Amino acid sequence: MTTFTDSLLRLRSSFLSGRSQPMDFRVNQLNALIRLLEENEVALLRVLYKDLHKCKFEAMIAEVDFVKNEAIYTLNNIRSWMEPEIVEKTFVTRMDQCFIQKEPFGLVLIIAAWSHPIQLLLMPLIGAIAAGNCVVLKPSEVTVQTAALLNKLIPKYLDKECFAVFTGGPIETRKLLQFKFDFIFYTGNNMVGKLIMKAAAEHLTPVTLEMGGKNPCYVDQSFSPESTAQRLAWGCFFNAGQCCTSPDYVLCSREVQEQLVPAIGQCLERFYGKDPRESPDYGRIGSDEHFEELQQMVNSGRVVIGGQSDKQDRYIAPTVLVDVQESDPVMQKEIFGPILPILNINSMEEAIAFINKRPKPLAIYVYATNSKVVNEMLQKTSSGGFCSNDNLMQMILNTLPFGGVGYSGIGAYHGKFSFDTFSHKRACVLKSGGMEKLHSSRYPPYNEQKLSWLLWATQVRKRDCSCRLL
Known part of the structure; x- marks a missing residue:
């Protein structure tokens, strides 16, 4: 039986x-x-439904086609991304070739989360392939059917000498982390992220950590009720709320809440019917353990929409909570499920202060028709991504980086940012062996004339840096 050691030695070789x-x-x-x-679309859709009750629409736009578009975009641009990047030179290096060479790190480990088990495994893989690495893939053990299918398919399509899949749970992951990798890419929660970073530190291995957090959504007095309710409800309950960029809680005044809650209720009935459990478009919770955690969170505040659940089916109805306090269980960790708590604040300034006293989130959302409100929220907060009058959309554009900051993540990917993440940028200067007299001023014995000449030759000149802010 092939061991971890044998496989890793083969890939590194x-x-x-x-x-x-x-x-x-x-x-x-x-x-x-x-x-x-393309050739296994039906099978991939089938296992996503078995694992997460994920409908075809959500599976295609957030998993299968999402990954395919990323691969095509990468193919369209890989030649230019691989080219050396020419840099500015000083007088001293004018005769030299100075550039940045993009090099693969080597043997890379990618550990994926279960919420989007195809996307979160294969999206970073695209960047790792494009950068020229060999890769070990560790799919989540939670989505059993999807992991088994990917474990079967990937060796059939990709070069087995350069790519390997290891399945299993925390025990297998810990074993993998004992080995030296040249780069580790992890998607999941920040508790496990800390363990990944600690293991990586033993080998001084660089990491990208794609984690979540409590993504705030501020709804201003100037919000548009119909569009806000529809977009917010879609973002909160897409994949049954199991998306790292989903709005985690809403900050708004009581007056806004009185308009927003019934509007969300009407949207949910249009989306999923009177009983969402019967809807073919509504998902299920990924695991029994996570179902139990969400059940505890529902006890926070007061349920005004939903609240129904079925443990055997791992079903939790789209749920909205009001009268929620900062100390309630639902506010202590990322929800990652179909529960939307609403906390009341009196002003935008209070919302900004509330957001800024918490760890920086993966995303911040604001709903307001007043552009000054949007700009102030953007300028006075910090997060991995930002979106106004919508949610989730900042992650679908592969010309934007996707990643967190602080507790919500380290590093970014998607599009060229994936290629850059998996590439070492090597500083290169190619000089000729001649013109030694030109270089003699840097050699001892030193004198003022040599110093003056070198300071002039290496000086960086100021430019007019005045610019008009947008």
Whole structure:
């Protein structure tokens, strides 16, 4: 039986041989990944439904087609991304070639979360392939059916000498983390993220940590009731709320709440019918353990919409809570489920203060028709991403970086940001062996004339940096 050690040695040997680095190889593997998605679409949709009751619509736009579009975008741009990046030079280096060479790190470990088990495993893989790495993939053990299918399919489509899949739970993950990798990419919660970072520190391995957090949503007095209710309800209950960028709680005045709650209730009935459990478009909770955590959170505040649940089916109805206090269980950790608590504040300034005293979130949302409110919220807060008058949309554009800050994450990916994440940027200066007289001024014995000349030759000149802010 092949062991972790044998597989990792094989992959590292492949990388050192240069197998994964030519552009043709990278392109072939990306095309193979696209074929995997296209030729197995039905099977992938089936396992996503079995694991999460994920409907075809959500599975296609957030998993299968989302990943395929990322791979195609990468293929369209990989040649330019791989090219050396020419940099500015001083007088001293004018005759030299000065550039940044993009190099793969080597053997990379990607650990995925269960909420979007295809997207969160294969999206970073695209960047790792494009950058020329060999990769170990660890899908989540929570989504059993999806993990088993990916474990079967990936070796059929990708080069087995450069890519391997290891399944299993926390025990297997801990074993993997004992080995030295050249880069680790993890998606999940910040509690496990700390353990990943601690294990990586033993080998001084760089990491990207894609974590979540409590994403606040401020609804201003100037909000548009109909569009806000629809967009907010969609973002909160997409994938049964199991999305790291979902709005986690709403901050608004009581007056706004009185308009917002019935509007959300009407939206939910339009979306999922009178009984969401019967809707083919509404998902289920990923695990029994997480179901129990969410059940405890529902006891916070007062339920005004939903609240029904079925443990056997891992079903929790779309739920809205009011009269929620900061000390309630639902406010102590990321919800990651179909529960939306509303906390009352009296002003935008109070909302900003509330957000800023908590760890920086993965996303901040604001609903307001007043552009001054949007701009002030943007300028006076910090988060991984920001979106006004909508939610989730900041993560679908692959020309924007996706990632957190502080407790919500380290590093970013999507599009070129994925390629950059999995690439070492090597500083390169290529000099000729001649013109030694030109270099003699830097050699001892030193004198004032040599110093004056070198200071002039290496001086960075000021430019007019005045600019008009948007």
